[in-house]
Amino acid sequence: MEIRREVTALIGVNGAGKSTFMNVAAGGLSPTSGSVLVDGKSIYGRRTRRQALQTVALMPQTASFPGNMTVREVVEYLTWMRGARAGDARTRAERALETVELADRAGSKIRELSGGMLRRVGLAQAVAMDPSILLLDEPSTGLDPEQRRIMVDRLRELDAAVVLSSHVMEDVSDLADRVLVLDAGTIVFDGTLPDLCDRAPDPSAPRAAEAGFLAVLATRSGVAR
Numbered sequence: 001m002e003i004r005r006e007v008t009a010l011i012g013v014n015g016a017g018k019s020t021f022m023n024v025a026a027g028g029l030s031p032t033s034g035s036v037l038v039d040g041k042s043i044y045g046r047r048t049r050r051q052a053l054q055t056v057a058l059m060p061q062t063a064s065f066p067g068n069m070t071v072r073e074v075v076e077y078l079t080w081m082r083g084a085r086a087g088d089a090r091t092r093a094e095r096a097l098e099t100v101e102l103a104d105r106a107g108s109k110i111r112e113l114s115g116g117m118l119r120r121v122g123l124a125q126a127v128a129m130d131p132s133i134l135l136l137d138e139p140s141t142g143l144d145p146e147q148r149r150i151m152v153d154r155l156r157e158l159d160a161a162v163v164l165s166s167h168v169m170e171d172v173s174d175l176a177d178r179v180l181v182l183d184a185g186t187i188v189f190d191g192t193l194p195d196l197c198d199r200a201p202d203p204s205a206p207r208a209a210e211a212g213f214l215a216v217l218a219t220r221s222g223v224a225r
């Protein structure tokens with residue numbers, strides 16, 4: 001598939017392969033077949049990997065940051081790891097923490113944070129280097145309604161190709177220009193949200209997107225049989 005400079009939502013049932021896709025696309029899980037090209041350069045190529053990795057950032061589904069480090073240290077360290085110079089990494093980390101409204105907890109230890117705050121640290125480290133490709137694995141999980149709204153607003157402001165996986169249809173309808181449905185590792189739908197709603201038995205009914213998603217999967221399993 002080709003990812004464009006827009007927001008692409010990746011949806012699918014548990015185990016469909018969303019996180020696997022994200023990890024492969026982010027350069028962290030080498031594919032057994034196929035390739036990942038960033039601006040035409042392989043993210044797994046020996047000579048091209050370094051540059052490709054600077055363009056892509058992942059907010060993983062679960063992140064295990066060291067509990068003893070402060071929020072600022074974690075974001076700064078990961079930003080430095082991505083190639084920022086030390087002073088620049090500090091500035092970028094501070095700015096990213098402001099973006100996710102976590103600046104007031106910059107000095108807190110990771111182990112003192114709530115689950116939703118940890119998710120926001122994951123988002124901060126992903127946006128700190130202004131990546132042109134941002135992969136977000138279930139970004140709204142664990143966020144309260146206000147924080148989810150802030151995340152949606154921030155993501156709308158980004159000038160990047162964003163891929164987000166989600167089970168929350170509200171995220172999809174608030175953000176996605178394009179929707180992909182993944183089923184057992186295969187893309188079985190590629191279109192807009194209205195296209196997906198059109199697959200529902202009643203496209204004008206409330207929750208038509210969910211019904212369309214289920215209809216796509218039902219058609220697929222019908223074909224498979």
Ligand SMILES: Nc1ncnc2c1ncn2[C@@H]1O[C@H](COP(=O)(O)OP(=O)(O)OP(=O)(O)O)[C@@H](O)[C@H]1O
Pocket residue numbers: 012013014015016017018019020021061
């Ligand atoms: N490290 C691993 N080793 C072997 N199999 C794995 C590993 N991680 C995931 N899988 C398998 O790969 C498939 C896809 O898993 P993946 O985590 O990508 O799904 P997902 O769509 O992100 O699911 P969820 O919605 O539950 O997060 C599943 O069958 C899963 O059991």
